Amino acid sequence: LRATWLAQVLPLDQNIQFHQLMGYVVVGLSLVHTVAHVVNFALQAQSDTSPFQFWELLLTTRPGIGWVHGLASPTGVALLLLLLLMFACSSPCVRRSGYFEVFYWTHLSYLAMWLLLILHGPNFWKWLLVPGILFFLEKAFGLTVSRMAALSIVEVNLLPSKVTHLLIKRPPLFHYRPGDYLYLNIPTIARYEWHPFTISSAPEQKDTIWLHIRSQGQWTNRLYEFFKASDPANCGPKRLSRSLTMRRSQRMPQDLQP
Template sequence: RARLCCLGGWVATTALLLALGALWHRERGPALALARGCGQSLNLNCALLAALMLRRSLTWLRSTPLAELFPLELHVRGHERVGHLVLALGTAHAGAHLAQAGLARRDWLVALGEYVRRARPGAGGVGGTAPQTGLALLALLLAMLACSSPCVRRGGHFEVFYWSHLSYIPVWLLLLLHGPHFWKWFLIPGSLFVLEKVLGWVWRRAGDLHILEAKLLPSKVTHLVIQRPKSFRFQPGDYVYLNVPAIAAYEWHPFSISSAPEQPETLWLHIRARGQWTTKLYEYFQQLELHSLELNPPGKSWRGWRNQHWEQVGLDLSLSLDLSLSLDLSQCFLDGPYGTPSRRIFTSEHAVLIGAGIGITPFASILQSIMFRYRRRKQSCPSCHFSWSEERRDEEMTLRKVDFIWITRDQQHLQWFLGLLAKLETEQAELEPGGKFLELHLYMTSALGKGDVKALGLQLALDLLAAQEQRDSISGLRSRTQPGHPDWASVFGKVAAEQRGRVAVFFCGSAGLAKVIRGHCRSFGFRFSRENF
């Protein structure tokens, strides 16, 4: 509902500004009326482009009641949609002005040439430069849109996206020169944007952070343990932007924090090698593992100067038997933390957390923090040592029940967080034997389901073995690992039947699976949130 209201308000306001601008100039011809109308709408939407990327301000808004009124988790998607509209309105605006200039004279080609080449008083903008600044703006917007397409960002060309998107600086300068009234719309979001950038730059450069440990996990996952700054405060599920100068000096990439806020000295990041930067990160630590005495970062041939930095720093490298790397002096920078919809988990009553593959990362932090708070809520009798958990409501956590669903491809992927899940099971067994506050549901998609005749005998044997040993044969957990994909209608039906309060579903994974789960949530009346950044 909030999404539809915001979308409707945005479309209605844009259309209203376009109509008013056209009506105010209708006597000067249809071309100029269209140009002025598009210009009025562009004032709003160009300012909105900046407002939607105020990450620190949006993180603060998540802690206020306004988070219930606006779909803040969709700010990146909203930024993309507004960008597409800005390009469309800009094209129509420029086309209408060119048409007006050409229609004014018979030799319209000559007229257009003069209109574009020379700045004339009365042509609009500062010093009559509106035609020139307008065409420059249109060219920059086209370049930014082309370089921000998914095939560029996810095809191993992040640097192209990053450097082309820095064109927002000349874009805003040109807009201030082009539109006489744009500064009124841009004053507040532009000031906040500059303030956030300056504060972020000062904070990043003031912190002298190092990677304390790097562990290589199956399926090309790098587990980084980073020194936690003293003033670094975050909420479970938050994410940070990471910069490792040894990999790329100017690239910043977002990753969810997988450690709990209650862990005081370090931060955990689990990074799967998918794109160009994450693959370089994994290969770099892999080379350090194989050649501990010879530091040879990937891409040495075209970034050889970085070796000098590492030689001057003087790494003290030691390899352990579990393939972890102790890097006492490896430098990194963090920007954040930034909030996500997962912050609402603790104010829910019955939370269903669904992670697909490496999508478990934000929930690792959340599950640890949940058990920490649950442990603090535990009460015990000093005489008979009987313990119980109070069902009191507080601002910190109102959870009554948590269901965690993790969907992985094969057994190797389970090793990413198997130790953490085993620890959570043990803690719950100690605090509340037989308790059902936290339930784990694991699914392995590469295994044949119970309905498949080929796997029927194997699944029966695994069920008997699990019943006998009270542990799952695949993961070693008390929770049984189910083969195949979840039957969402059955899973959500059981959740609804428990009646432990209002159900909120939080998902982190692929867009295709998110669409399927969102549809089931609608049918059951569950609230759905997806991790986006």
């Protein structure tokens, strides 16, 4: 999209900031929504005409509140707990302290939250239908393309400050501009993890794509240590950098998915 006219209309480079802002809004409104229901349940439980206690209104299906078999209250509690867990694990102290996997896997709980929201409210599925279909089509398309266009690492240079320099064979139809980034998946390092990295090579470089990856978290450290262990003979302290050219070593991650 950055190569189209939409880049002049939409703030594409501020998508992360907008995503974070929406996260704060969702958490804030969810807390207001929850507090309102808790107060309402407390008032109902104090009424002489109410056959239910407070905990029954809040945690059970007995009152029959909700779209599916009175699941509004239990699913609401589960949704709030998942949302707060996702929010806590998205904080900078988690993401930037070597625990990216915690942030990544807790963020995937949005799938469980969608299911709970369908059970929680009678109209949520109507709002989810169209964007949900588009979302899953986009995910399916991306997964299909990544499986069909698996690439290979041509060369690896281990640089000072624990920087891993990857040279990746460039596909014929892969186009990019300076400053663009790609999502990288190396199954040997972590089969289901995708990490964004800025492309450091110039677009005019036709044969390879360059990535310079500094070791700052679990995944990037595992990447560096993997290639370091692949050639221990050349890892003396006097060498500022070393190069590994991939040939027939079965230990090297042959399939790469950008």
